[in-house]
Amino acid sequence: MSVQDQLLDITVIGCRNLKDTEWISRQDPYVILEYAGNKYRTQTDTDGGRNPNFNEKYMLPLIEGLREINVAVWNSNTLSADDFIGSGKIILQKVFTDGYHDSTWPLTTRSGRRAGEIRVILHYKNPKGAQKVSSVQQVAPTHQSPPVYPPANLAYYPPPPYAAASPYPPPSPSDCSCYPPIYAPSYPPPAQAVYPTYSAGAYTPPAGFGAQSPYPPQSYPPPTYPPQGYGAPPAAGHYPPY
Template identity: 50%
Template sequence: MSISGIQGQLLEVTVVGCTKLKDTEWISRQDPYVCLEYGSAKFRTRTCTDGGKNPTFQEKFIFTLIEGLREINVHVWNSNTLTMDDLIGSGRIQLQRVLHEGYDDSSWPLQTKHGRHAGEVRLILHHPNLNKRPNNQAMSFPTYAPSAPPQHQSTYNVPYTQPPPTAYPPVACYPNQTPSAYPPLYPPPPVPMSSYPPAPYRPQPAVYPPPPYPPTTYPPATYPPAPYPGYPGTYPPY
């Protein structure tokens, strides 16, 4: 996000504490406090009595951002009762990161008025308006005309056209044959069948009783039969 257009927006600054401060006391422990300056706005933390070199504050202040002003001045003092307060160190807090990302938790170096290292101060910066756009900067999306649905050509609606005639002569029929009609008839004509059910079987009547075989005369001849010619004596023998 661009850091322009921040005029009038809010910035939350939390003073967490200080570490490794320069000690300005000879006998007792020093009592530090922190002052913040941004434009004409000035804030001061409470005094951390006997805080020494590592005081803790945990105090939050709210600044109104000013267009073009990208840093906060910080000063750490030692509170005295009988004499004037002593300056422990000062520094500058850069706001580029919190204006870009919306959050910054960092420790910033402090220097004495002679340019020597005087410890560090830890601040937590929060820009709650980072994700809020003014009404005149609302995001606009381009509008696109709806595309026409794709047209698919169906292969079933194409009119049928007969193929062009060929230049070859028609095929001659074989002798004693006549060309059949085309296309063939469907269904084919039924095949002639005999009547159903079939007529009952009537066998030829036989003559009864059957004639004798071989045919003989009846009644038979007298018994005993006549003797065989040429046989001597009488028959039967005795």
């Protein structure tokens, strides 16, 4: 991923064991950072001497392919030109990979002698290490294996209340035969009625069935009886005159 126009946080903490350019009084150091033609100057630590402190933070727009920052430390003078103390380079490769780098960098004089060291803290929001982790997370399958739990310690759990020992001895299998099954009735079943069976041509009516009745049989239609008494109608033509 390109670092072009992204921001780098750099905090100048301070310097240690600087070369002393003053003979009588304490020197007043300050730091100048230079990156991609831009310069950033800290405040002067008055009477900072050989171990000045700054704790100043800057935001640097990054340039693709430019992986170092030039740093120089000067002593501020009032009546004369400032004195050069030392310079060095801050390499950005580690902060581009990890996103954070807190380290000290050596300073040297123009002749190459040691002039002390400077401490800076670097922050970068899109390191390559985080990009690799994110790419692995995207390629990795989304399913997860079920969690594995250790087996439960059965001795830890007390037995349930119904599992307590019974005060009665358990019945033996031989004693179970002396008890009737729970579904057997405790009384004899009622006697069932017995009905005679019949077959074709073998039916015999019971005794007395179909005996001769003491009454004469009747015929139909019933006989007509002649009229008796005064109730008979007169013969035709024999009606009395009026």
